[in-house]
Amino acid sequence: MDLKNNLEAAIVAARKAGEFLIENKNQTKKVLVEHGRDIKIELDRECENLIRDELKSTQIEIYGEEFGGVISSDVISWVVDPIDGTANYFRGIDQCCISIALMEGMKSKIGVIYNFNTDEIFHASSGNGAFLNEKEIRVSDISDVSKASLFTGFPASESIESQSLFLKNLAVWKKIRMFGSAALSCAYVASGKGDYYAEKGIYLWDFAAGICLVEEAGGKAEFSLIDDDRYSVKFSNGKL
Numbered sequence: 001m002d003l004k005n006n007l008e009a010a011i012v013a014a015r016k017a018g019e020f021l022i023e024n025k026n027q028t029k030k031v032l033v034e035h036g037r038d039i040k041i042e043l044d045r046e047c048e049n050l051i052r053d054e055l056k057s058t059q060i061e062i063y064g065e066e067f068g069g070v071i072s073s074d075v076i077s078w079v080v081d082p083i084d085g086t087a088n089y090f091r092g093i094d095q096c097c098i099s100i101a102l103m104e105g106m107k108s109k110i111g112v113i114y115n116f117n118t119d120e121i122f123h124a125s126s127g128n129g130a131f132l133n134e135k136e137i138r139v140s141d142i143s144d145v146s147k148a149s150l151f152t153g154f155p156a157s158e159s160i161e162s163q164s165l166f167l168k169n170l171a172v173w174k175k176i177r178m179f180g181s182a183a184l185s186c187a188y189v190a191s192g193k194g195d196y197y198a199e200k201g202i203y204l205w206d207f208a209a210g211i212c213l214v215e216e217a218g219g220k221a222e223f224s225l226i227d228d229d230r231y232s233v234k235f236s237n238g239k240l
């Protein structure tokens with residue numbers, strides 16, 4: 001697998017998508033679906049199409065949040081979230097990004113997460129380290145929960161009992177942050193801005209790029225399927 005050229009292709013695609021989302025930042029946005037806590041806007045689809053066009057030359061399958069595609073244990077695929085943190089983008093909050101991963105089965109070989117609002121591009125490829133813009137990043141070395149920051153999201157469809165347990169488990173951390181972007185939460189663990197990211201009920205495209213980033217930055221990425229396509233994830237600095 002050509003990691004160098006594919007990483008370059010993912011960065012170019014993420015930057016182009018970022019330009020497009022910046023251009024449209026202050027425009028009225030058309031909502032396509034509002035279901036439970038999820039929101040999908042027309043720009044999600046337009047942005048995924050733009051990324052698909054950019055990645056076409058790599059001749060690799062594409063699996064994206066908006067248009068689906070192929071993902072399986074014996075296929076190499078791009079995994080694309082055109083806007084992670086759509087609700088933030090919709091309301092003008094800058095915690096949102098583009099997330100592009102290259103997956104070989106369930107192994108994340110390349111991860112690119114681009115916060116176009118702050119022009120921060122997090123990128124990693126297997127065996128070559130993780131970077132924020134051009135600076136190498138590492139996870140934190142905090143090993144005491146009472147000194148550590150947890151990033152998470154409120155569980156979407158859980159029973160009252162498990163919501164109570166979720167709240168109880170929060171109490172042990174020094175700080176809790178809910179950014180509304182799984183991908184950025186992963187990138188922040190990789191760059192030592194926080195120490196642990198845990199969430200239940202998210203999709204592969206939300207965290208696929210984060211796996212490579214966190215692992216290459218020296219951390220640990222654990223995830224398991226909890227239903228057809230939703231995952232429970234725990235990404236950490238490896239010391240907690």
Ligand code: IPD
Nearest residue numbers: 083084085086153180181182206
């Ligand atoms: C969402 C974000 C959010 C998480 C949601 C995701 P989207 O992704 O990652 O942090 O809590 O479960 O759906 O829909 O904005 O791509």
